[in-house]
Amino acid sequence: MPRYFFDIDDGVRDLRDNEGVILNDREHARQEVIATLAQLANDKLPNGNNHTFKASVRDETGTRIYEAALTLTSGWVP
Structure with missing residues (x-):
């Protein structure tokens, strides 16, 4: 099975994956990176x-x- 590497930029740090993960195929890699972005946003967004x-x-x-x-733009309505 192929190995895929996930590089993440959270706006503060740009992290390059040097280990990777073994997944069945490209579609599983796509699903994994989207889930990773959602989790990262869930962890970080309350701060801004x-x-x-x-x-x-x-x-x-x-x-x-x-x-x-994944982009969030929000603010109070005057």
Whole structure:
């Protein structure tokens, strides 16, 4: 089974995955990175109103094969 690497940018840190995880296929990697973004947002968003989380998936050759971003823009209505 192939190994996939998940690089995460939470707006504060840009983290490069050097270990990766073994998954069945590209679709499982896509699902995993989306779930990771959702969890990261859930953990970090109470600390602010505006934030963008980005992630990308690399395959075993180091080629970026998928990108995703999750953005929250919020504020009080005057």
